[in-house]
Amino acid sequence: MMLEVENLNVHYGAIHALKGVTFHLQEGEIVALIGANGAGKSTTLNTISRLNKPTAGDIRYRGASIVETPPQDIVTKGIVQVPEGRRIFPKMSVVENLEMGAYIFSDRQRIEADIEMVFGKFPRLRERRKQLGGTLSGGEQQMLAIARGLMARPQLLLLDEPSMGLAPIIVEQIFDIIREINQQGTSILLVEQNAQMALSIADRGYVFETGKIVLEGDAGDLLEDPMVKEAYLGGG
Amino acid sequence: MEALRKKIPLTLPQNTVKIIRIIAALLLLALVIVRAIDVAAESQFGADTWLRLSVSGLIIGGMYALIAIGYTLVYGILFMINFAHGEVMMIGTFGGYFVFEAFNAIQVTAADGSQMSFLNANPVIAVFLAFLAGMTIAALSGYFLEKIAYRPLRGAPRLVPLISAIGASIFLQNAGQLLFGPQRRQYINPVVLDRGIGWHVELAGSTVVLTYTGIFSLVLSAILMVGLYVLVQRTKLGRAMRAVAQDKKTAALMGINVDQIISRTFVISGALAGAAGVMWGIHNGLFNYFVGFLPGIKAFTAAVLGGIGNIPGAMLGGMFLGIVESLGPAVLGIDFQLKDVIAFSILILVLIFRPSGILGEALSEEKV
Amino acid sequence: MNKQSLQKSAGSGLVFGIIVIFLALIGFTVVFSGLIQKVLGQSLGVGQIPSISNFFIFLGFLGIWNGWRASRQDKHETLTLAKVLMRAAVAGLSAGVLVMLYGFVVGGLDARGTDMRKYLSMLSSDSIKFFLFNQSLVLGGLIHVGFSTLMALVGGLLAFGSERSQQQVRTNRTKIQKWSQSTWLGKVQGNPYVTYVLMGIVLLLLVLLPRTWGAYWNYVMGTVGIYVLLGLGLNIIVGLSGQLVLGYVAFFAIGAYTFALTTSPEPHNLVWNFWIALAVSVVAAALSGILIGLPILRLRGDYLAIVTLGFGEIIRILLKSDILKDFTMGPRGVRNIAGPTLFGRSFTSDVDFMYLIILAVLLSIFLAKRWQESSIGRAWLAISQDETVAQATGVDTQKYKLLALSLGAAFAGLGGALFASRNQFTGPEDHALMVSINVLVLVIVGGMGSIPGVVLGAFTLKGLPEILRELESYRLLVFGALLVVMMIIRPEGLWPARRPKLEVPVGQDNEPVPLPATAGGEK
Amino acid sequence: MKMVLEARQVSKIFGGLVAVNKVDLIVPEGSIASIIGPNGAGKTTLFNCISGFYTPEIGDVLFNGRKIQGMLTDKVAAMGIARTYQNIRLFKNMSAVENVMVGFEPHLKHGWMTAMLKTPDYQKEQKYVINEASRLLHYVGLAGLGDNLALNLPYGAQRRLEIARALANQPKLLLLDEPTAGMNPQETDEMKDFICHIRDDLGITIILIEHDMRVVMNISDQISVLDYGQKIAEGNPKEIQANPRVIEAYLGPGAAALSEKYRREKTHDA
Amino acid sequence: GGAAPAGNTTSGDTTSGNTTSGDTTSGDTTSGDTASGEPEVCASDEFGCAVIPAGKTVKIGMGAPLTGDYASFGVDISQGAAIAVKDAGTVEGFAFELVAQDTQGAPEGGAAVANKLATDPTVVAIAGHIFSGSTEAAMPIYEKAGIPMMSPSATNPPLTTLGSKVFNRIAFTDAVQGQFAADYLYNKLGFRKIAVLHDGGAYGQGLADVVRQEFTALGGEVVGYEAVTPGETDYTATLSALAAKNPEAVYFGGYVAEGVVLTNNMKQSGLENAVFFGCDGTFGAEFVEKTGANGQGAYAASLIPPESEAKLKFDADYLAAYGVAAGTLSPYTWSGYDAAAVLMAKVKKVAVLGADGSLYIPRGVLVAAVRATNGFTSITGDVTCSEVGECNTAGPTFYVVDNGEWVQAEK
């Protein structure tokens, strides 16, 4: 078992954002988390990355608890998050941003090679390699954010709304890339508003509502679920 | 009021403002040049005086620059003005002082059999250790300052750490006074670095002394600045610092230990201030618990002048400020008492035309 | 796990040891013991060392605190007696041993006759002996260890006890809250008449106190009042419109000097009427706000801070400079500044002046509140939070920033004029950078954008150092430390600003809301 | 038909990059015009040129026949152009209703004097502003949330609040930059209806940047497509959907097709 | 206001003025009032009596900068005064106590402290304040309360022209000093071209102005007049500019810190041949210690006459009590001692032990007694107050540094 989240509770001051969330992810899987705004999906990812501290519950990665592990060590263990809202470093160039992604490594050659690898996946970034991150367009930033995540050679990639604000054609590319990464051996925990795409690419899915998981199951089954169809697939 | 607003447009169209600004700048420049030519025509000062003034400006500018870098580093990463930075320098000055005092007290037998103090027998080692001590203790105080007074305030509104810093500054100043007494102290330099001696340059019929301590300070601050620049631009630590500066949360997601990087920033900025402090002692001699206050303010000014958060900017700002202070009154033929007026006026002018400092990036086209 | 927690205790003990050593090095141990002695009612002559028992009291407090802190490491864990005692003992021991070692060093040096005061000015032979309880080196050190451990254990026990009673307290607190809400207390809180009564009491105090508490408190509170004025003004500039101005003293100086130069026989012999001069000072300061503001409107954040700091310094240096000496009296300052008069009668006694200041403060609070709660205040806040977007939302940012600067400066002008008039003297050193910093500190300590915060902040900032006067040369040290502590405990300020409740209910009829047409538009 | 906005040959250059390249855009009164295009095509930049953030290097922007380029943003807003932002930008520490009240600013008459004296006119105006702000909140579906700080509102509510604030400007032209980004399909549908309402109820002309084709194709009267700063196509939804250049540069095969592809692959694997 | 209180207590003092009393604490005995109940003097005294209950101390107040920029002055002067308090012994079995309060050297702080001290009924006299601004702000408050002042260091000339009954000073005024200095520079040292510098403060600038005026009046030329910013440690720029005008001497009005820096910087600034001429603010051990060889030949003025027995004793006491030599912290510690000593001597003279065991000190009488001081001898020599409260009659003594020591310069 790659990741097990058990009875996770998170508070922001008085707000009880996660109320006992439990799910798991097998090695090599893509698992989609879907749900309305503010349901707690990003909070879940942030808690796995240890940007938030849970008030109760446990997170186990390959069997070992990581709730006490500081965020930088989570990354070294191979769990990498591509955060919501892009969050690229605005005053660093595209290349520097990518180098930051590989912060935990110091092998220059390998880093260079990895940069070439992600440029291969996102040719647009190669065009903009010297431009400062902050001046990229929204979509370019999103590509950069994913590319930067890949630079850390994740074993488990946490993707938070990777398709947000992207042109349809790019969304398709991104999902292709996600699939490709997964096929190359990276497990993926995917948070998406675009439930249609997310569930079609995922193996399994969980549906969040106000801090709880209200539905879970095989991705295909969820796609057929009437409630999911109604709320997340755009009325059909 | 409404009527008034309509009648007197407080806000001119952007282009008009720009043009007015440029005209004003040119006028000012012309004024300064005319005045300078006037003064030069009166030829009050010979070349020797100009050389003296420039050298003294460069030396003081070098120290400002070192301290300013500390401000800029911390500002860059936490967006806070570390008001207690001058006090960190003060601590460094004391650190170096005690090393010199100790070595001065230790008597050794020199090669020629005479008794002399360790300080004079091994000046290189003594000076090196004085810098080491001053920089270490200043770095440590920077570290603890951050840990005690600033870290608990991460995420608080922007001005709150500033107040904490002001409190820390008051505390450290008074602690310095109470620990070491209110009296001024003086660095006892090794004889080879005596404050009076130096290279003699004959110029315009008079001798200009370029003191060893001054040149030493200037060279050392240049070396430290270059070293720091390389550190920040080229090393992983430097890159991590920049990342933390831009977005702490995301930096953590890259595997950066944010707290550690911030601590290290304070350590580096403290060490530089410590070096400036020891230099201050060696070159100027006199100091007490208050020594950090004025240079602190000046260095802060320099950092902003250069574009706060920008390391080359801090260096440039420091040097610029030092030279303006020293040459400004002479060039304009104004009382030296008003040198700070000149310095601040130039600061204001620069910022009016470049609202984010000499090397700061332009704000005008913010992306929304 | 256990080892880790003991390590933590030892660390926390060492920190306490360092604190004790630091306090000894700055001579605070002696002075504070002396204070305790005085508080306990015994007299203490000049240069006399207080008696040892007071030192024990002092050390006792620190020791208990040490034990308390060391034993409560995690909010979430439940404490057991054994755990607590172990931790406290470790902390006490480590602190004590460190202090003992320090005692050995200084005591040993002292016994050899070394005078350390050349470098550490407070380490007189007497104070070292005092630190060792007038005992021998070894015995003194051992007493330190023993006493520190003992007190830490007491602290640990206290922590344990309080942990136990915490639960009780918590339930009690909610009970009290419920009770107070349900009974008359709750009703009273929302009742406007209660506010009126409270305001009446405050007013009554304001009328009575200046008559009763003597010249000294009138002076101190007068200073507090003047700082309230300054705080109200800077609060508009920094707290509301979000412009970080570090040269606020410039406006204070302009107010003070305008008043001084127009009412003093020297140097210009313009002996204007008090009230006219007061009005002119306020207007002059307000105009200077606009003048200084105009060229720097584009500046933001710290660039604005440093430029205004520069303005403040420029004005101070010019005031004392040789070139303006004939105009401003140079460093000597202006003396014989007029006091207030009314109908030809002067009322310059401390009590009268206190009333004048109280009136000015009340008026200023009233005005500041009006502006803050108007749409002007809202526009300022919007600018402070996102200037770019505020402007794009149609707020004329330049106008509002200038307005904030000039209104804020007007308050400073009023404060400056009153200040000059009360002291009948003002000089350049009254207008140093520290004034700007103090006012900024009081605004933030009180709570940005909060008027009651300004008042509380002024009391803290100008009243606290007066209360700390007994500490003599230690007062600023303590004050600095308190500032840090205050910010850590209450980062949002003593009395944070709250946003008012404004929304009014709208009918449930879901009919489309037409575009409000009456609001003028471009007509 | 009256043209609310006319952009002629607008160009904006950053360093060497021509972000917007000689774009013409004409928007008739009362219509919903959409701008689409790949990421980095210059859509937001064009918005910035219209709303006064940027001054285009070349070209004119005319609003109701008046040139507006070079004007400060507050003047533009006062003339009747309001906008929202791609990354939500609210006054975070002010309450929701206060955010809206700020929007009324360009049309208020009060000054520091009247505010100080609380003249009857001033009081009337204030009362009016509070009432209208509350009504706007109600209109965008945030009734009862008005006294919460903006930063405490859920994401979708923040987007609506931004629109309410823009509406308080009493605009004639409303620029919406990706109003449905980060919303799930249900919320997106609501937003879509809401945009139509604004146009229909209030008669406000709307220019919309959006990547969600279900929104764009449903409600647009006209669509302009940008790519690399240039306008590559313009027309009604049908025309655009059929335009091969647009499909190649922007639309791709379509989400439905893709998701079908994935599902097919998956069943193959299994 | 009105006439000075009848001074039968002080008249004896005036007549015996020519005999110098060697000891600071002896010589004066309590006046002949009979001590039964509250003494009558209290009833007739303009300000009434200070009543010190049995077991309490008689407080001598002081307003001094104990923190901040000028702390070394305040700390030093209060330490000097503390020694005086120790030396003073008791009055009728009551001990003296020194209450030094922090003014930070500012007028605002001066007024606060004055108000605070004036409300304490057991404060009978003020050895202070330090710095003229703080003193001026404090004067009206003490005036109202009838508390006599004796300032060790407030030298601004107008202070004694304000008609104050309570204010007196041991320090000589800037006007007197400046005149003497200009005369000495012109006539004794024979300089014709000097530069005048000051530190931009009230004290330094006042002094510099007098010197410039007097020196010009004597026929000399002031070739440069500049101010430095206090607290800095590098004045080479200012000095280099002055050097271009070739002055024979640099007169400086200001304090030791800047004086030391200037002296040290002169060599590097092309002024190696000009003489540094300081004032009483630059006198003291610190100057020679910190200028070393650069200080050779520098001048200063002081109100401390050459080594007297009293001074030597004080220096020894000071060193023992504080571990540093007197004069290292500021040039004014001796004046601090004297100011307190004079005041306590007068307190002893006017204090009356009441029948109830309390000590009564008639305030008005004390004010008059202090003003009438005549021929009181202490470290600073003869202390005799003029009718406006100038208590230093001797004028400055000039000193010159020779081989690392201050020696009295030729008269």
Ligand SMILES: Nc1ncnc2c1ncn2[C@@H]1O[C@H](COP(=O)(O)OP(=O)(O)OP(=O)(O)O)[C@@H](O)[C@H]1O
């Ligand atoms: N830093 C924070 N402080 C306070 N509350 C927060 C914070 N971050 C999130 N919340 C609250 O926690 C809840 C869960 O938020 P979260 O961001 O995890 O939702 P989400 O499912 O990712 O929604 P979205 O689809 O909008 O991204 C929301 O109610 C949100 O308002």
Ligand SMILES: Nc1ncnc2c1ncn2[C@@H]1O[C@H](COP(=O)(O)OP(=O)(O)OP(=O)(O)O)[C@@H](O)[C@H]1O
């Ligand atoms: N301030 C700026 N400085 C430099 N380049 C900029 C700036 N703003 C935008 N750009 C560049 O201009 C191009 C257009 O950016 P813009 O934000 O307008 O794209 P967009 O069409 O809105 O894309 P998206 O749909 O991804 O938001 C991009 O390549 C971007 O990198």
Ligand SMILES: [Mg+2]
């Ligand atoms: Mg989210």
Ligand SMILES: [Mg+2]
């Ligand atoms: Mg965009």
